[in-house]
Amino acid sequence: MNTHHPSEKEIQEYALDKSGTPENSNHIESCARCSAEVKTYLFLFSEIKQSPQPSFDFDLSAAIMPLLPQTPPRLSADRFVAGFLVLFITFFVGIPVFLFHHYILNIFSSIPPFFIYSIIACASLFVLAKTLDMHKKYQKQMRLLNFN
């Protein structure tokens, strides 16, 4: 018998759907301590499944239906603005870039390397700042969710 006890995570996974390595499964079936852990989780899962379900103490439909506008919902103006911007950029930037890309490449080849490195450094700094901002937002959300 494998004497190494599976981790808490592996025990949970086994209790959920009997998944895991055959070694872990064999161990859990023959180890009293791990079997008791699995049974505890199975008990919890079964009790959660059967726990009473909450319901609103008012008629939700009756409360909402009078608040609905009589005209059907339509796409918000923001979406039209966004769509217009995409079309605008495609038309006035994308098409010229596609048509004159050889000339554009020539422009870059005539720029001194110092400027090219400066542009790359600026772009990298911008990406780094954006990444840090995303990370900060993620941490904020995690704190809000009580995950940290």
Next chain:
Amino acid sequence: MNHTIGTHPADKELINRILRGDNLAFGTIIKNTERLVAQIVFKMIPVAEDRKDLAQDIYLKVFHNLPGFKFQAKLSTWIAQIAFNTCLSWIEKKKKLLPGILHEEEMHPSANNSSRSIRMSAESGFHGLPNGSEFEARLFQKELSGILQKEIENLPATYQTLIILFHQESMSYEELSQITRLPEGTVKSSLFRARKMLKENLLSKYQKEAL
């Protein structure tokens, strides 16, 4: 209700009817998803008086955003996502306005009268009923369910929501990830921690009583 990825054809028909101006079809959507929304709102929002306004707010958002629904997820999952985000915004707002309101002990009172059942359940390994008459066994089971319910209520709101949506509503990790907009790995590890916390809370209560 089994929540699986993919859109039910009936949902598509209902949405088309609403977009043509048939508001009654929205009533059907409310009926179909009310239970799921209640699960999220009750687990996330401890202040009972605010739940009605929030529920109305959630469904009005759903109505106004229906034209933008792209059927990339099941309609119920999308509505659950709106419910979850609306509740999160409420929590954020309340934390700014009234810091501490979400941590009041009285909102989630501990099960002080639960020691006997915990002791009995731990003795039986939390998997069986104690010896005795059938009546006692039923009484014990009922009491135990109540205790566990209170222990679930003592978990952080997001953990409660994840646990209930996964174990009671049979939602997948993928759907939970869509609802919370968190990576699937984060959802899995959060659920793992929530289950572990729940188990340890129950056992520690037992150990305190046993001493």
